Amino acid sequence: MSALSQDLIKWYEIHQRNLPWRHTKDPYQIWLSEVILQQTRVDQGLPYFNKFVHAFPNIHALANASQQEVLSLWQGLGYYSRGRNLHATAQIISQNYDGRFPESYQGLLQLKGIGPYTAAAIASFAFDLPHAVVDGNVYRVLSRYFGIDLAINSTSGKKTFEKIAEEILDPKQAAQHNQAMMEFGALQCKPVSPNCEVCPLQLSCVAFSEGKVQQLPVKEKKVKVRPRFFVYHVVPNQQGYLAFEKRGAGDIWEGLYQFPLVELSSEEAQVAYLAHFDAAWRSAPFKHILTHQNIKAFFIRAPFAAEKKELEHYPFEEISSLPLPRLIDKFLEQHREDLTK
Numbered sequence: 001m002s003a004l005s006q007d008l009i010k011w012y013e014i015h016q017r018n019l020p021w022r023h024t025k026d027p028y029q030i031w032l033s034e035v036i037l038q039q040t041r042v043d044q045g046l047p048y049f050n051k052f053v054h055a056f057p058n059i060h061a062l063a064n065a066s067q068q069e070v071l072s073l074w075q076g077l078g079y080y081s082r083g084r085n086l087h088a089t090a091q092i093i094s095q096n097y098d099g100r101f102p103e104s105y106q107g108l109l110q111l112k113g114i115g116p117y118t119a120a121a122i123a124s125f126a127f128d129l130p131h132a133v134v135d136g137n138v139y140r141v142l143s144r145y146f147g148i149d150l151a152i153n154s155t156s157g158k159k160t161f162e163k164i165a166e167e168i169l170d171p172k173q174a175a176q177h178n179q180a181m182m183e184f185g186a187l188q189c190k191p192v193s194p195n196c197e198v199c200p201l202q203l204s205c206v207a208f209s210e211g212k213v214q215q216l217p218v219k220e221k222k223v224k225v226r227p228r229f230f231v232y233h234v235v236p237n238q239q240g241y242l243a244f245e246k247r248g249a250g251d252i253w254e255g256l257y258q259f260p261l262v263e264l265s266s267e268e269a270q271v272a273y274l275a276h277f278d279a280a281w282r283s284a285p286f287k288h289i290l291t292h293q294n295i296k297a298f299f300i301r302a303p304f305a306a307e308k309k310e311l312e313h314y315p316f317e318e319i320s321s322l323p324l325p326r327l328i329d330k331f332l333e334q335h336r337e338d339l340t341k
């Protein structure tokens with residue numbers, strides 16, 4: 001066992017958080033937790049994990065649910081493609097594998113929506129197989145501990161860090177080692193203000209001894225953020241039912257429902273478009289930030305030229321059962337009363 005692995009596991013035994021997916025060897029629950037926790041903090045993901053396990057206690061239950069049910073439970077977590085992939089993978093495992101996860105790393109990798117990270121997590125946590133999990137926490141710990149300034153999001157950086165992660169893995173305690181490494185990154189060697197003063201790795205940590213903790217890990221510059229300009233038409237029909245359209249494929253929020261939308265090409269175009277509806281009620285602007293997109297949206301109470309859209313009408317009480325993007329949800333939270341008047 002490497003000294004690093006030994007130190008990490010000792011630290012983990014004392015400091016680990018008590019989380020439900022750490023008390024199970026059920027690959028279904030482990031997979032569920034990993035999918036939910038991608039790009040989501042543990043405190044935010046935990047209630048979603050509990051909701052999913054409660055609603056769908058096993059993979060067949062999840063597979064047999066409708067996509068709408070799954071996306072409704074997923075609502076608020078963002079990255080809806082993960083919710084759709086979760087459902088699709090459940091259906092494949094339920095139908096083609098009789099509900100059993102493949103018990104090998106390569107077998108797991110064959111499944112849609114399961115990449116190297118999730119495959120390693122399930123392989124080690126559920127089946128005790130010696131595969132290193134490499135997530136953002138692990139990149140950070142390795143980069144600082146070994147003083148490596150290769151970009152963690154570059155191809156060569158990824159390869160290097162994955163190789164080191166495999167080398168230091170204790171194959172006899174793969175699950176403990178992986179959990180310890182990730183937890184150490186989440187709680188001790190944090191992105192901002194790592195707790196170096198009371199760190200068990202301090203004496204052998206290169207970044208600490210060279211005063212480079214703040215400079216590591218290195219990341220290549222992010223891709224450009226795309227600005228988008230939305231105007232939603234919130235229009236009740238004669239019965240007071242609100243019009244919705246379902247978002248199509250190839251863009252954000254696929255399969256979710258929204259008020260009929262007009263997307264403008266620029267801020268100026270958005271202002272000019274809104275000027276046509278000067279007399280109508282209009283919301284304050286909503287700013288909604290996604291990883292690669294900044295959306296500025298207005299909601300207006302004005303008729304909409306709907307020739308090319310397929311609209312569905314819902315009474316107000318039924319709206320909460322529709323899978324909605326967080327942006328629409330935010331609007332409804334603020335303007336529920338205006339809409340029921």
Ligand code: SF4
Nearest residue numbers: 189194196199205208
């Ligand atoms: S000394 Fe600081 S930078 Fe080094 S491993 Fe510990 S917490 Fe991370």
